[in-house]
Amino acid sequence: MKWSMRIVMTLTISLVIAVCLSLLPKMDSSIGINSPYHWPSNRIGQVTDNNLPDLLVQVPLQMRIRKVELSSTRMSLDLSLPKNADSTSVYRDLYTIAQTMLMKTKNVNQVWVRVIDYSGVSDNASTQLVLAMVAERESGKDMDKSASELSLIQLEQELQNRFRITYTSKWQQRYPL
Structure with missing residues (x-):
C-alpha cells in the first residue's frame, strides 16, 4: 500500500x-x-533607465550611439560620426531622434544631441565636436513626416527652423557649402 x-x-x-x-x-x-521594462512600439510612454534601451533600439539610425544620459526631463545623446557619412544621413538621424523622443515619450522635454568625430583617435581627449542640437518639445510638435520622406534641403530647413543647431568648423570642413 x-x-x-x-x-x-x-x-x-x-x-x-x-x-x-x-x-x-x-x-x-x-x-x-x-511592465516598465518594455517599451510600447506604437504608443506614447514614459522613458526610464529601465526601458530606454528598448526605445533606442527602435530608432533607425545610421550613426552609432556612443553615450546616453537621461534626467527627469532631458535626454542627452552622443553620436559617433562615421568617416563615410554624408550630411543627409546626419540630418536624417537628428530629425529621427528629435521626432521619436519628443513625440513618443511623455517625460522627455529636451533632447540634446552631439555629433562627435571619433575617427583616428585612441583616446577621448582628441575627439572633435562636429555639430550640436538642442530640441525642445514645444518646437517639435507636428513632426508628422518621416525623415525618409524629406529631401536634404527640407531636412536641413526643418531642423534649423525648429531647433537650435550649432555647427563647428569641423562641420564646415567636412561638408562645405
Missing part, C-alpha cells in the same frame, strides 16, 4: 508542476505588456 500511495503522490506532484510550467510563458507575456 505504501508503494502505491507514493506513486500516486509522485504522479500528482509531477502533474501539478507540469501544469504550472505550461502556464508560466502565458503569465510572463501578459505581465510584460504593462
Whole structure:
C-alpha cells in the first residue's frame, strides 16, 4: 500500500508542476505588456533607465550611439560620426531622434544631441565636436513626416527652423557649402 500511495503522490506532484510550467510563458507575456521594462512600439510612454534601451533600439539610425544620459526631463545623446557619412544621413538621424523622443515619450522635454568625430583617435581627449542640437518639445510638435520622406534641403530647413543647431568648423570642413 505504501508503494502505491507514493506513486500516486509522485504522479500528482509531477502533474501539478507540469501544469504550472505550461502556464508560466502565458503569465510572463501578459505581465510584460504593462511592465516598465518594455517599451510600447506604437504608443506614447514614459522613458526610464529601465526601458530606454528598448526605445533606442527602435530608432533607425545610421550613426552609432556612443553615450546616453537621461534626467527627469532631458535626454542627452552622443553620436559617433562615421568617416563615410554624408550630411543627409546626419540630418536624417537628428530629425529621427528629435521626432521619436519628443513625440513618443511623455517625460522627455529636451533632447540634446552631439555629433562627435571619433575617427583616428585612441583616446577621448582628441575627439572633435562636429555639430550640436538642442530640441525642445514645444518646437517639435507636428513632426508628422518621416525623415525618409524629406529631401536634404527640407531636412536641413526643418531642423534649423525648429531647433537650435550649432555647427563647428569641423562641420564646415567636412561638408562645405
